[in-house]
Amino acid sequence: MLKGNNFSSPVPMIKLEKFTATEFTNWKLNTQFGMKYLNVFYTVQSDRATVMGTEAETQWIADEDFCRDYLLNCLSSSLAKTYIKMKTAKEIWEALEEHFRQEEDLSKAHLVDKFHSFMFDEEKVILPQVSDFEALVDSLHSENIFLPDSFVAGTIIYKLPSAWYNFKTEMYRKKMQVGLNDLKRFIRIEDENRTRHALETVSKQKAAANMVLSSKRVPNPKRTRPSHGSSQVAGPSKRTKKFKGKCFNCNKWGHSASDCRLPKRERTKAPQDGNQANMVSLAESSDFVGMVGNAKASTEWYLDSGATCHVCNNADLMTRLAAVKESVTVANGETADVLKVGNATLLLSSGTGEDG
Structure with a gap:
């Protein structure tokens, strides 16, 4: 393998990713690719003693100095001030690996907790939340925690909200195991059906509300009271309740004495003389x-x-x-x-x- 740089030719422009103490694994892969492209990565894998006394020693020294500067430029300002005290690129690389790898090992437990506690919000569309769950699964994969698609699909079905009970039951009743891609397709169809049904329900409620308001505003011609001098005939009035008692004037049932058609009967006056105590x-x-x-x-x-x-x-x-x-x-x-x-x-x- 050809090692070393030909500084007589222009160095290609490679975007430097600043490491800010987060996502160390991704930063490590990007930085390692850049050093390999520049043919200086071998200096962090070997010591000067391996090339001491040979013609390649001078080239190794130049490449190692370039690799050290490259690593420091890939760090944030605060981290660069910490690691600039180290003399070689290998020391910087191994120190970063030891420190931040331990932190990522601790973050694995946090990722597992997030995986178990992830819940879907039934007030939102489900399919974008499935994408968020897949991103969490990818984070576990980057930490060498691999989960089969069938397990991920079953977990998604289990974590669906209670409003999706019928959908979950239908998925569980399928004879064949539902794959992740098929499950996302079913969820997209269910999302669209639920959105359409919600819009139709809102439209019906608005139409019913408008109908009630219009019925209150439009007067009923049968109940409209005619104005003075108008020839309009009023509608039928509300029937009064029929009297069920007995008339004291004619002793007949079905009407009161005030409505009796017979002449009013004179009431008997009490006598003014005689034994009043016995009358x-x-x-x-x-x-x-x-x-x-x-x-x-x-x-x-x-x-x-x-x-x-x-x-x-x-x-x-x-x-x-x-x-x-x-x-x-x-x-x-x-x-x-x-x-x-x-x-x-x-x-x-x-x-x-x-x-x-």
């Missing part, structure tokens, strides 16, 4: 019937107002009568004198008598 005045008919005792002995039936109870108009039915001077207030507000008070023997339905 019950009625303004209108009632639905209950009872019996009340009169001050005068009588066997006739009367309408009971409900103001009294246990009244007897037959003194023969009473026992242990005693004369009293008391009075009671009856339903019409008048008072009546109580002549006697006694006990009565009540005949119950069981046939036994009870003195009360």
Whole structure:
């Protein structure tokens, strides 16, 4: 292999990649390619002692000096200040390899953590996120952590969001193992279908909202109230509820007394003379019937107002009568004198008598 540089010919322009303490492996490959292209990489793989006393020693010294300057120019300013103290290119190369290789070994664990914790966001399109996941897998490959495509495809299916449950079930039911390229094609189709369905749903919702707004704004001609002097006939009004009670004027069902067509019945006035304590005045008919005792002995039936109870108009039915001077207030507000008070023997339905 031809070694050394012919400085009489122009040196080709090679872009120098500045190393900033990140992505050491990529920087190392690019820098190594540049040194090989310039035929100076052999100086970091050998020592001066291997060519001591030979005609190639002078060329080796020149190439090693050029390689050292080349490495320092490929470092950032802060790193160049650190490694400029080293005398040979081999020392610089080995020091960089030892220091940053250890850091990348530590970053491998971080990459594995990122691989396991990667999750898809269902609010975003899935296919670009699949590309991000593939970039993470490529980072693992650069660290000599190789994963088969079938494993990567299965991991992507597992990590899909819950909204993709039906899609995941369909993928799991396939008899053949889905490859990574086929999976990306299926995901792209599903993404397009979901996007189209979302747009159609939004369009339908907007159309429904516009229809509701327009129905509120356009007046209904049947419900429009005609203006004064207009010949427009108003629509049918809301029907009133039919009265279900009984008319107190004609005693017929289905209408009230205010709507009765018959002449209004005069109400009975209460008499102004006589025994007011034993009279019950009625303004209108009632639905209950009872019996009340009169001050005068009588066997006739009367309408009971409900103001009294246990009244007897037959003194023969009473026992242990005693004369009293008391009075009671009856339903019409008048008072009546109580002549006697006694006990009565009540005949119950069981046939036994009870003195009360």
